[in-house]
Amino acid sequence: MSSTWDELAFYGTLASTLFQPKYDLPKVPGPPGHSALGNITAVMRPDYHVQMLDWANQYGGIFKFSLGFQWVVVVSDPAVAVQVLGRGPNSIPRKCVGYKFFDLATNASGAHSFFTTSDEGQWMAIRKAAASAFSSANVKKAFPIALRHALLVADSLDPPNADPANPYTRLLHAHSLQPPAAPASPSSTSPTSPTSSAAASLPAKGVNGSTGGTAHVEAAAVGVPVAANGKASSSAKQVQKPAGKPSPSSTSSSTNTASTAGAGRLGWLASRLGFGSRVADSGAATGPAAASSSSSALLPEPCTCGNCDGKRPASAAPAAAAPAGPVDELDGGCLLRPGGDVGSTTSATSTSASPAAAAAAGVVVDIQEALELSLLHVFIEALFDVRPDEFPGPQVAEDMNLVLEEANERLKVPLRKLAMGLVAPRAQARIRAAQRRLAAVYGSLYDTIRARGPQPDSVTDLWACLGRVRHPKTGELLTKPKLVPEIGALVMAGFDTSSHSVAWALFCLASHPQAQEEARRELASRGLAKEPGSPAPPRPPTLDDLPQLPFLSACVDEAMRMFPVGGTASVREVTTPTRVGDYVIPPGVIVWPMLYALHNSVHNWQAPDQFQPERWLDPGAESGSGSGSGSGTAGEGMDGGSGSGSEGGQPPSQPATPRSPARRAAGGGRAGGEREGGKRFMPFSDGMKSCLGQALGLMEVRTMLAVLLSRYRFALDPSLGGPEAVRGSMIMSLTLKIKGGLRLVATPL
Numbered sequence: 001m002s003s004t005w006d007e008l009a010f011y012g013t014l015a016s017t018l019f020q021p022k023y024d025l026p027k028v029p030g031p032p033g034h035s036a037l038g039n040i041t042a043v044m045r046p047d048y049h050v051q052m053l054d055w056a057n058q059y060g061g062i063f064k065f066s067l068g069f070q071w072v073v074v075v076s077d078p079a080v081a082v083q084v085l086g087r088g089p090n091s092i093p094r095k096c097v098g099y100k101f102f103d104l105a106t107n108a109s110g111a112h113s114f115f116t117t118s119d120e121g122q123w124m125a126i127r128k129a130a131a132s133a134f135s136s137a138n139v140k141k142a143f144p145i146a147l148r149h150a151l152l153v154a155d156s157l158d159p160p161n162a163d164p165a166n167p168y169t170r171l172l173h174a175h176s177l178q179p180p181a182a183p184a185s186p187s188s189t190s191p192t193s194p195t196s197s198a199a200a201s202l203p204a205k206g207v208n209g210s211t212g213g214t215a216h217v218e219a220a221a222v223g224v225p226v227a228a229n230g231k232a233s234s235s236a237k238q239v240q241k242p243a244g245k246p247s248p249s250s251t252s253s254s255t256n257t258a259s260t261a262g263a264g265r266l267g268w269l270a271s272r273l274g275f276g277s278r279v280a281d282s283g284a285a286t287g288p289a290a291a292s293s294s295s296s297a298l299l300p301e302p303c304t305c306g307n308c309d310g311k312r313p314a315s316a317a318p319a320a321a322a323p324a325g326p327v328d329e330l331d332g333g334c335l336l337r338p339g340g341d342v343g344s345t346t347s348a349t350s351t352s353a354s355p356a357a358a359a360a361a362g363v364v365v366d367i368q369e370a371l372e373l374s375l376l377h378v379f380i381e382a383l384f385d386v387r388p389d390e391f392p393g394p395q396v397a398e399d400m401n402l403v404l405e406e407a408n409e410r411l412k413v414p415l416r417k418l419a420m421g422l423v424a425p426r427a428q429a430r431i432r433a434a435q436r437r438l439a440a441v442y443g444s445l446y447d448t449i450r451a452r453g454p455q456p457d458s459v460t461d462l463w464a465c466l467g468r469v470r471h472p473k474t475g476e477l478l479t480k481p482k483l484v485p486e487i488g489a490l491v492m493a494g495f496d497t498s499s500h501s502v503a504w505a506l507f508c509l510a511s512h513p514q515a516q517e518e519a520r521r522e523l524a525s526r527g528l529a530k531e532p533g534s535p536a537p538p539r540p541p542t543l544d545d546l547p548q549l550p551f552l553s554a555c556v557d558e559a560m561r562m563f564p565v566g567g568t569a570s571v572r573e574v575t576t577p578t579r580v581g582d583y584v585i586p587p588g589v590i591v592w593p594m595l596y597a598l599h600n601s602v603h604n605w606q607a608p609d610q611f612q613p614e615r616w617l618d619p620g621a622e623s624g625s626g627s628g629s630g631s632g633t634a635g636e637g638m639d640g641g642s643g644s645g646s647e648g649g650q651p652p653s654q655p656a657t658p659r660s661p662a663r664r665a666a667g668g669g670r671a672g673g674e675r676e677g678g679k680r681f682m683p684f685s686d687g688m689k690s691c692l693g694q695a696l697g698l699m700e701v702r703t704m705l706a707v708l709l710s711r712y713r714f715a716l717d718p719s720l721g722g723p724e725a726v727r728g729s730m731i732m733s734l735t736l737k738i739k740g741g742l743r744l745v746a747t748p749l
């Protein structure tokens, strides 16, 4: 008997051992999916991060979904996220699968970029080398460059006063010419027109007779309906005038011989690839590629309309004389038409408005691409010492957007490349062409580095650091095929992120006028904002000003919380059976500490969908303790705390005081959901592969915002349909961005 029971017990134990799942994957909660396709259809949407957040709110800090045969475990639990990303004995063995994105964007050959895969010695060597390039001394060195480009972007919003050599003026013009939905008469001030209501809703402002702010004034100011997608349409492209004849470019006085050595090659490449002539010849391109990166070949001839002192591009007749009719009618006239004054002076008056009246009007600008291009220029100038006019920046930005969107799709849809090759061969060919162009540009940067020769350790510019990297096994300097993808990864990481962080912060501030005013008051308190009505420009910020602007920094943090641009960057694949929270996960599963869910989950934050910069303010912090570099670290722990902020966008009741980097890193600490050792705020990720450029990126973001807010008041272009509609057009394309651009009404102070 007993032997029978023993036998039964034995088989029972055996059965439970055999049938008990070896791993806990089945126990991880998650949405039900199709047996073969899993949840692919649910994540096919371009804003799939929103789907992830919904699931995180529903299933908690660890949930799973599947892409066909590929299981993905999404982590928004702060403590587990740190464990997955971290280093040290408690971190989990994993490799970065970001290469699924980065390969597409960084090279055409299929070689992995090791910067994005933590499983190779080369990554460590590169990271070590690059780290010295992002020292606070180098951030300091980069600041004047970031400031110069920020000032150029600000100038470009105000073309009557902008130098035609300003590379961003042309870009913004190209995009602000929108074809009307229907011909609009000069007096079309229908209250139902979104554009006229836009102008009417703008706050009255001091008029500065010397600054006409109606640049690409377009629709909102002149009563011409605009396309809601925020992009110049093809018909808008068609009305672009051919650019004028080249004039000598002289935007940089750099005499650096190293720079010159590389400049020739890149300049040659730019012309070989037709970056300049394409636009000039056809006059048909818009987008970043349509704007010269201060390349004189793309600059339009000065206007002779008499209203703009010849400073604006000659595309159009004087605004005062131009009928606010269809765009086609404007062809040949000045693009710069005085907009309706706010309030009583509307588009009806645009036919007789003086430049002074024009100054009073807001202008609609699609600012996203100008930000992309300007921060690409900052990157290329500050880190590679290459002049923007020697670099095909507009084309690089455009190609990068194209390949990243495709990479994003390929990450989600297995076999997409194959499928698209069959059903959409031309689209795939365009992507391959973009990859090839990008690879050629990165190759030229490599040649530039080598042409400058070996550099002593004292030269810590990024290009010099990269040039010194040796292969961990052979000890040889990295060859071209090895270094080119690294360069590509750096270029991508260095501008796409910071430019879209600025765009999101502007979006938040444009949607929260009170917070925007508070930020401007703070700037004014340091003499950094333009006095309304005064012709004098405000004092440009210094690096030391940045940490003394706590409310602005809080706005940046809050925007980065709500819209962490690197939302897909931290994808990892576990390589051994691994404990993730309470579950043991088999190798091969993708574990994804998803920043968007971490930053927006109701389990981690109170009122996560509210823009509340005050949740970052620390009235008790010691005054003047900010970082001198204008940088901060992102997420060094949680400070717990409790309480909630007030309704979104309300300024704090008392003046904000600068926070120490550690306090800032603590993440405000007002919402619930903390777990010991966790971080619920890490826009730059965390652990061994966290962002190298965060100090530089933060400096760029704060500088750009300080400059723009000091001279303009921003509102969302009403044709976008309001903040919710803009949020609805978010896409996750490696970085989180607004599909179709960010159209703002910029009103000069």
Ligand code: HEM
Binding pocket: 085, 096, 098, 115, 116, 117, 127, 489, 490, 491, 493, 494, 495, 497, 498, 501, 564, 565, 566, 567, 569, 570, 571, 683, 684, 685, 686, 688, 689, 690, 691, 692, 693, 694, 696, 697, 698, 701
């Ligand atoms: C506001 C701007 C920026 C944000 C929000 C941001 C965010 C991020 C994030 C989330 C990651 C992914 C880390 C991971 O995989 O876990 C990352 C990686 C990286 N970022 Fe940034 N970044 C910014 C600006 C920059 C800049 C200006 C540079 C300069 C080149 C830069 C260089 C890098 C590099 C090199 C990596 C890869 C690190 C590695 O793989 O070891 N970033 N960044």
